[in-house]
Amino acid sequence: MTTRMPQVLGSATLETMTTAQNRAVLDDAEERALRSAPAPVEEAPSSDEGWNEPDETTGSYALEARGALRRVAGLSTELADVTEVEYRQLRLERVVLVGVWTEGTQADADRSLAELAALAETAGSQVLEAVSQRRDKPDAGTYVGSGKAVEIRDIVAAAGADTVICDGELTPGQLNALEKILKVKVVDRTALILDIFAQHASSREGKAQVELAQMQYMLPRLRGWGESLSRQAGGRVAGGGGIGTRGPGETKIETDRRRIRARVSKLRREIAGMATARATQRSARGRNAVPSVAIAGYTNAGKSSLLNRLTGAGVLVENALFATLDPTVRRAQSPDGREYTLTDTVGFVRHLPHQLVDAFRSTLEEVAAADMLLHVVDGSDPDPLGQIDAVHVVLREIDAAAVPELIVVNKVDAMSEEDVLTLRRALPGAVWVSARTGAGIEQLREIVAARLPHPDVEVDVLVPYDRGDLVARVHRDGEVLKETHEAGGTRLSARVDGALAAALGGFAAPVA
Numbered sequence: 001m002t003t004r005m006p007q008v009l010g011s012a013t014l015e016t017m018t019t020a021q022n023r024a025v026l027d028d029a030e031e032r033a034l035r036s037a038p039a040p041v042e043e044a045p046s047s048d049e050g051w052n053e054p055d056e057t058t059g060s061y062a063l064e065a066r067g068a069l070r071r072v073a074g075l076s077t078e079l080a081d082v083t084e085v086e087y088r089q090l091r092l093e094r095v096v097l098v099g100v101w102t103e104g105t106q107a108d109a110d111r112s113l114a115e116l117a118a119l120a121e122t123a124g125s126q127v128l129e130a131v132s133q134r135r136d137k138p139d140a141g142t143y144v145g146s147g148k149a150v151e152i153r154d155i156v157a158a159a160g161a162d163t164v165i166c167d168g169e170l171t172p173g174q175l176n177a178l179e180k181i182l183k184v185k186v187v188d189r190t191a192l193i194l195d196i197f198a199q200h201a202s203s204r205e206g207k208a209q210v211e212l213a214q215m216q217y218m219l220p221r222l223r224g225w226g227e228s229l230s231r232q233a234g235g236r237v238a239g240g241g242g243i244g245t246r247g248p249g250e251t252k253i254e255t256d257r258r259r260i261r262a263r264v265s266k267l268r269r270e271i272a273g274m275a276t277a278r279a280t281q282r283s284a285r286g287r288n289a290v291p292s293v294a295i296a297g298y299t300n301a302g303k304s305s306l307l308n309r310l311t312g313a314g315v316l317v318e319n320a321l322f323a324t325l326d327p328t329v330r331r332a333q334s335p336d337g338r339e340y341t342l343t344d345t346v347g348f349v350r351h352l353p354h355q356l357v358d359a360f361r362s363t364l365e366e367v368a369a370a371d372m373l374l375h376v377v378d379g380s381d382p383d384p385l386g387q388i389d390a391v392h393v394v395l396r397e398i399d400a401a402a403v404p405e406l407i408v409v410n411k412v413d414a415m416s417e418e419d420v421l422t423l424r425r426a427l428p429g430a431v432w433v434s435a436r437t438g439a440g441i442e443q444l445r446e447i448v449a450a451r452l453p454h455p456d457v458e459v460d461v462l463v464p465y466d467r468g469d470l471v472a473r474v475h476r477d478g479e480v481l482k483e484t485h486e487a488g489g490t491r492l493s494a495r496v497d498g499a500l501a502a503a504l505g506g507f508a509a510p511v512a
């Protein structure tokens with residue numbers, strides 16, 4: 001009695017349209033798309049591999065398709081081009097924030113919304129209102145539940161907002177259903193963070209990584225002509241759309257999907273190439289046995305400020321979330337003269353979208369490959385311990401949990417004495433600094449120096465005065481325990497790595 005195929009599509013009709021051979025390569029959605037497919041309106045860029053798939057360009061339906069209705073360019077509200085992804089077109093200007101909290105205290109919920117507000121402002125929008133709701137779990141259909149959604153609609157209308165941002169990652173269905181009720185654009189936290197990353201990416205690698213993450217986010221959320229394919233493919237055929245709107249919309253979606261998939265694999269290859277280059281640089285540094293220290297931590301904790309303070313790097317510091325996306329490597333020197341590298345990295349956040357962790361994996365490898373981690377925490381934040389937990393979650397995800405970590409509580413200048421005392425009890429092993437005033441920085445340098453991996457060969461050598469280069473190398477790469485100047489040269493007792501020990505091999509000091 002009931003058929004799964006939409007009624008307008010008799011399989012007999014399909015049979016007459018396509019050859020058996022063609023049908024073999026078409027999936028259900030493509031078949032439905034072809035049924036009313038207009039001639040392709042635009043040409044795909046030839047560089048996008050995967051675009052010229054046989055089912056797109058060959059087959060007996062081509063003639064039929066040419067006789068079908070053509071879409072008139074410029075009247076469609078859907079995406080004109082996959083590179084203009086949906087959320088880039090968002091104008092997040094006047095927004096209302098909506099949160100659902102399922103666990104924790106009211107204060108936790110408020111903090112989460114305050115962070116969402118900071119994210120929204122960083123993305124360039126003005127926050128008009130924020131509402132949160134306590135539920136056992138988000139409503140599967142509308143995230144907040146349909147009754148609450150109606151209340152929110154009134155708030156949105158009264159505030160004159162054009163966008164609602166939900167504090168979580170919503171399913172495409174939830175986003176759709178909410179938009180229907182609220183009558184404004186609905187965006188989730190993941191889309192918001194992706195938007196900030198897109199605005200801040202500047203290097204070729206950063207841009208490619210952000211685009212990859214955006215594409216991954218967008219794939220399951222493509223919509224055409226106001227209806228989402230996933231709703232239709234899921235069997236719940238939308239009532240209002242009708243034959244004419246549904247078909248061409250789907251065609252475009254399938255086309256976009258293919259192009260996005262092709263773009264995703266191209267981006268993956270590009271990013272892998274750039275990651276290889278960086279891994280080579282890293283292993284070159286490794287060969288010289290220069291210890292590496294990575295600065296990681298919650299976004300806006302002051303990581304870049306700390307790098308600047310420790311090395312005079314001149315890296316961008318901004319009171320904005322995710323100001324830094326590209327890793328910056330600088331040389332630093334310990335008080336005893338040993339060199340090491342310091343790497344500034346992208347900041348973390350609670351529930352960092354998995355698409356971003358995945359796309360930025362190669363950048364984050366800098367952290368996993370480091371000898372030591374300076375985990376910078378904003379001590380003036382209302383919830384520093386929560387930030388530390390969130391950072392640990394991401395560190396585990398990128399396999400960096402085993403790297404020795406030194407907690408650096410920053411912004412002590414902005415903390416009350418009481419807060420310092422409380423936090424000191426919770427973080428007994430931490431170093432306390434202010435990148436702004438310089439307080440605690442010397443102590444930090446010393447602790448870092450003491451914790452750097454120690455070269456493992458102890459030597460006692462007499463280096464002739466014409467080999468000042470070797471003495472300099474010992475100072476730079478090794479650890480000098482004792483140095484005296486004697487008639488025959490510089491007498492050094494030091495700890496060095498294997499390569500340097502070999503270079504010093506011929507200068508063993510005479511036993512006294």
Ligand SMILES: Nc1nc2c(ncn2[C@@H]2O[C@H](COP(=O)(O)OP(=O)(O)OP(=O)(O)O)[C@@H](O)[C@H]2O)c(=O)[nH]1
Binds near residue numbers: 304323
């Ligand atoms: N009061 C105070 N503010 C600081 C201190 N260190 C950094 N800041 C401020 O904190 C904000 C963020 O600093 P950044 O160094 O950009 O922080 P980040 O961790 O690199 O941030 P992202 O790259 O965005 O993740 C800026 O407004 C800094 O001026 C400090 O010791 N005290």
Ligand SMILES: [Mg+2]
Binds near residue numbers: 304305316317323324
């Ligand atoms: Mg930074």
